[in-house]
Structures are given as C-alpha cells and as structure tokens.
Amino acid sequence: MTMPDGPPTDRAPASHGGPLPAAADVVVIGGGIAGVTAAWHAAATGHRTVLLEKGRVAGEQSSRNWGWIRQQGRDPAELPLMVEANRLWRELPARAEANLGLHRTGTAYLIRKPADRARYKAWMPHAEAHGLDTRLLTRAETEALIRGGAGRWDGALWTASDMRAEPWVAVPALARAAVRDGVTLRESCAVRALDIAGGKVAGVVTEAGRIAAPRVILAGGAWSGLFLRAHGVTLPQLSVRATVAATEPMAEIFDGQAADDRIAFRRRADGGYTLAASGDHDLFVGPDAVRHLRAFLPQLAADPLGTTFRPAAPRDWPDGWSTPRRWAPDRESPFERMRVLDPSPNPRRLKIIARRFADAFPELGPVRFRRAWAGLIDTMPDLLPVIDRVAGLPGLVVATGLSGHGFGIGPAVGRVAADLALDRAPGHDLAAFRLSRFAAGAPTPSPAHL
Numbered sequence: 544m545t546m547p548d549g550p551p552t553d554r555a556p557a558s559h560g561g562p563l564p565a566a567a568d569v570v571v572i573g574g575g576i577a578g579v580t581a582a583w584h585a586a587a588t589g590h591r592t593v594l595l596e597k598g599r600v601a602g603e604q605s606s607r608n609w610g611w612i613r614q615q616g617r618d619p620a621e622l623p624l625m626v627e628a629n630r631l632w633r634e635l636p637a638r639a640e641a642n643l644g645l646h647r648t649g650t651a652y653l654i655r656k657p658a659d660r661a662r663y664k665a666w667m668p669h670a671e672a673h674g675l676d677t678r679l680l681t682r683a684e685t686e687a688l689i690r691g692g693a694g695r696w697d698g699a700l701w702t703a704s705d706m707r708a709e710p711w712v713a714v715p716a717l718a719r720a721a722v723r724d725g726v727t728l729r730e731s732c733a734v735r736a737l738d739i740a741g742g743k744v745a746g747v748v749t750e751a752g753r754i755a756a757p758r759v760i761l762a763g764g765a766w767s768g769l770f771l772r773a774h775g776v777t778l779p780q781l782s783v784r785a786t787v788a789a790t791e792p793m794a795e796i797f798d799g800q801a802a803d804d805r806i807a808f809r810r811r812a813d814g815g816y817t818l819a820a821s822g823d824h825d826l827f828v829g830p831d832a833v834r835h836l837r838a839f840l841p842q843l844a845a846d847p848l849g850t851t852f853r854p855a856a857p858r859d860w861p862d863g864w865s866t867p868r869r870w871a872p873d874r875e876s877p878f879e880r881m882r883v884l885d886p887s888p889n890p891r892r893l894k895i896i897a898r899r900f901a902d903a904f905p906e907l908g909p910v911r912f913r914r915a916w917a918g919l920i921d922t923m924p925d926l927l928p929v930i931d932r933v934a935g936l937p938g939l940v941v942a943t944g945l946s947g948h949g950f951g952i953g954p955a956v957g958r959v960a961a962d963l964a965l966d967r968a969p970g971h972d973l974a975a976f977r978l979s980r981f982a983a984g985a986p987t988p989s990p991a992h993l
C-alpha cells in the first residue's frame with residue numbers, strides 16, 4: 544500500500560462513527576497525537592474510554608507537522624518526557640502493528656554563524672544530563688553527513704537517536720490501534736461543553752448527546768483556550784500559521800532532518816523532502832492575541848522577525864473576531880463550524896522556501912512541490928505544554944499547548960495526561976507544565992529551548 548503524501552483534507556471521509564455510549568470512565572476531547580495516545584493508554588489500563596474528535600483524526604496539527612521526533616534542543620524541563628517519548632515511539636510500530644514511517648535518522652542543527660555554535664554548545668550539558676547522544680560536529684563531519692551544500696555550514700549540533708515519522712500515516716494508525724484495544728472513537732463529534740454537577744466534572748455535552756464521565760481530558764490543540772474560556776478558565780494560548788511544502792522525489796542528500804536559520808528540511812518516505820522556512824509564521828490577530836500579547840512579549844522579543852502580524856483572524860478560527868466565546872450547549876458551537884482547520888499556505892513563503900532550498904542545494908536542480916499546506920500551531924508563552932489538573936474543575940485534565948514540537952513528545956504527553964486523570968503517579972515532575980504558572984501576578988515565563 545502506498546503511503547499518503549500529506550495531511551487529509553476536510554473532505555476526507557470519516558473512519559470512526561456510530562452511536563455514543565451513555566457513560567464512560569474517561570472522555571478524551573481531541574483526536575490529535577495527545578488525545579489519541581491518552582485515550583489508548585486509558586483503555587489499555589482497563590478503563591472505558593471515549594475519544595471524541597470534531598472533525599477527522601489528525602486533521603489538524605498532528606498531520607500537518609514536519610514529522611520530526613526530536614530530543615535535541617528542547618527546554619530541559621521537557622527532556623525527561625521526551626526521552627520517554629523517544630522510547631515509546633520505538634515501541635509503537637509493533638504495538639500498533641502498523642508502518643508509521645518511523646526511522647531513526649537523526650536531527651542536525653546546522654551552524655552558519657559563530658553565535659549558533661555558542662548556543663548549541665551551551666545546550667550540551669542538558670544533553671549530557673539526560674544521557675543523550677548529542678554531539679557538536681565539525682565542518683568536515685557535517686559535510687560527510689549532508690552530501691551537498693558544500694562549504695555552507697561550519698558544523699552542526701547532531702543527535703543520531705532522533706527520529707522521524709510520517710504524521711499523516713502514524714496518528715491515524717495509532718488511533719486504529721487504540722480502537723482495537725477498546726477505545727470508542729467518534730469523528731465528526733464536537734464536544735460543546737463540560738457537564739458540571741456539584742462543582743465537579745460529570746461528563747460532556749456533545750453535538751450528538753451527553754456522555755456521563757467523572758474524568759475528562761482536554762487535548763483540543765488550538766481550540767483548548769476557547770473551550771476553557773467558556774468554563775471561566777484562562778489559558779494564554781495563541782496560534783500561528785506555519786506553511787509547509789512537500790517536493791517531488793529528489794536525489795538523497797541526507798536521510799534525516801536538518802535546519803539552519805533559513806530552511807528546515809527532512810527526507811520523506813516517498814523520496815521527496817518536507818520543507819519549511821525556519822522560524823517563519825503568521826499571527827492572525829484576534830481578541831485572544833490582544834488579551835495575551837503581554838505574556839508573549841519575551842517570545843516575540845527573542846525572535847522579532849519570525850512573526851508576521853496579520854490584521855484579522857479568519858472567520859470561524861479559534862481566535863476569530865466573530866467566533867463566539869460563549870454558547871448554549873444545546874446549540875451549534877464554534878467547534879462544529881470548523882471541522883478541520885485547514886489554513887491556506889502562505890504563497891509568498893512557498894516561494895521563499897523553494898528559493899532557500901535551491902540556494903542550499905543547487906546540485907539538486909529545480910525544486911518542484913507536489914503539495915503545500917499550512918497548520919495552525921498552538922503555543923504557550925514559554926513554549927512548554929500545559930499538562931495539569933484544572934483547579935476549580937475537579938475531574939478535568941488539560942494536555943495542550945504543545946508549542947510547535949508536540950508530535951515528537953506527544954505519546955509521553957498522552958500517557959502522562961491519562962495517568963493524571965486516573966489519579967496514578969505520572970512518573971515525572973510536572974511543575975514546569977502547571978497551568979498556574981500563568982496566573983495573575985506570576986512572573987512572565989520565557990522560552991528556554993534552542
């Protein structure tokens with residue numbers, strides 16, 4: 544069977560349907576990597592688990608990403624979880640009995656300027672502290688690794704044990720395995736609101752009826768802030784559009800994933816490259832962007848040219864000006880109005896991507912795209928996820944804000960979220976991922992990853 548070469552469109556037929564059960568032990572909201580793996584873990588530990596997705600499994604970020612499974616360059620707070628995720632990914636093809644396009648091909652951060660080397664060198668102690676195989680490569684070693692781009696890079700930060708997978712294949716395959724192991728999964732089924740009774744979570748209200756459940760996990764990606772706000776909980780989450788292109792098959796210069804400050808590229812299973820312009824994204828301004836701008840100032844200051852501001856978020860996006868912030872649970876919610884958030888790619892950035900890749904590898908010839916797409920990346924001010932119980936709403940766990948690098952760490956986030964919801968020890972110190980770090984009066988957190 545040939546693998547698909549990119550994310551599903553919103554016209555993809557639903558694969559998971561049927562009536563809703565009246566009750567469950569755990570309900571998981573959101574069929575991305577976090578929600579799928581949380582639901583799978585909850586079911587595998589013997590709990591009646593329902594996974595609800597408003598559109599299609601992995602229709603949003605979890606199919607639109609580059610497919611990098613990267614330990615390298617992470618905030619040290621994430622490394623224990625990421626080391627676990629790396630181990631889980633290696634086990635997943637066998638557990639899912641599926642080809643996820645998983646390869647251990649390594650990540651290279653390519654050095655163009657002396658400042659790059661200094662930053663990468665400063666990260667090495669974190670790699671050593673967590674037993675990673677990360678190394679600083681010389682110019683000659685880098686040229687031996689990446690066959691092309693000669694003379695362009697002065698070295699690289701390199702982690703051979705990093706991996707890649709084909710996200711649009713992997714996450715749906717994990718969802719099928721979760722169903723095989725007992726998860727009840729429903730697509731085209733938006734959760735409109737939590738059902739609250741006696742100050743505690745008692746279940747969810749969906750567009751197809753209620754499900755009674757004492758435990759709910761919200762893994763709603765870019766929609767989590769909107770969902771929580773309707774319940775009086777503030778999550779300072781903003782989402783940015785990132786544009787991606789997939790080339791036609793080209794000669795192999797490198798089998799892994801690499802980036803410098805201009806271009807990010809990785810080899811795909813179909814012989815092409817997935818390309819993006821490093822660090823470039825568009826922020827469509829809506830009410831949340833105005834509300835949370837202050838919390839994001841350190842992130843914007845760290846990379847002042849990376850964000851292009853656009854005046855208005857499109858209609859029905861999570862932070863659209865006309866998107867309702869409150870709705871009655873018996874009426875259509877914003878989640879049903881946008882089944883699959885499928886932003887159009889930025890045409891100007893596509894030209895930049897083609898030009899930068901051709902500049903780096905002239906020997907490969909003309910760069911021809913077979914597909915292009917965009918995804919809305921949900922981010923937190925410090926680029927760390929929120930994985931926490933919600934104070935004031937007992938029974939609710941949030942696992943969201945994976946901030947542009949959640950595909951790789953996703954299986955560990957899902958496992959931890961499920962254990963938190965089930966009152967089991969999460970196995971990690973989750974202090975850095977607390978929701979309360981954004982409480983009024985708390986110091987503004989800053990990003991600490993590379």
Ligand SMILES: Cc1cc2nc3c(=O)[nH]c(=O)nc-3n(C[C@H](O)[C@H](O)[C@H](O)COP(=O)(O)OP(=O)(O)OC[C@H]3O[C@@H](n4cnc5c(N)ncnc54)[C@H](O)[C@@H]3O)c2cc1C
Pocket residue numbers: 572573574575576577578595596597598599600601602603604605606607608609610611612613732733734735762763764765766767770785786787878882883917918919920942943944945946947948949950951952953
């Ligand atoms: C262009 C791009 C490149 C990236 N590259 C990488 C990479 O190389 N490596 C990496 O590790 N990460 C990468 N990421 C980030 C990664 O894709 C995300 O962090 C990760 O997929 C987030 O997973 P999630 O499950 O939290 O959210 P999502 O995948 O967005 O899933 C959330 C789901 O919840 C559903 N939902 C929301 N609200 C409701 C509701 N009320 N009811 C029912 N369903 C609901 C949505 O429809 C959606 O399907 C990239 C992201 C993008 C967009």
